[in-house]
Amino acid sequence: MTHLETIPLWLAIPIALLLVLGSFLTLLGTIGLVQLSSFYDRLHAPTLGTSWGVGSIVLSSMLLFTWLGGRIVVHEAVLAIFVMITTPVTLMLLGRAALQRDRAEKSPHLPEVARAPLASETTSEAPVSQDV
Known part of the structure; x- marks a missing residue:
């Protein structure tokens, strides 16, 4: 009997669901990264995979290894925090x-708004035009 066969069904179902959910969200973020046309649109797609995707996968891993190890496993949460x-x-x-x-x-x-200079690019000595 292997270690994975000792996992009860009530725990295996949430672990599997979290793993599938995290994998799906990561895949969805990857597809968005490939399919979106502009660079600015592509910036948002990977955040889906790294926030909820990584969070779900790490949570499922923590549940599995907590059960198998007989102790609470939280060091994987540090990895997820750094990634997020x-x-x-x-x-x-x-x-x-x-x-x-x-x-x-x-x-x-x-x-036109995006072409305006950033606040860090302007100096306090620059003349301010007032159109009245």
């Missing part, structure tokens, strides 16, 4: 870099 923290920050930095690049090129496909 670093992915949005990384995507935000990529988005800002792409926006700066597009502003420098004066791309016509961006709205």
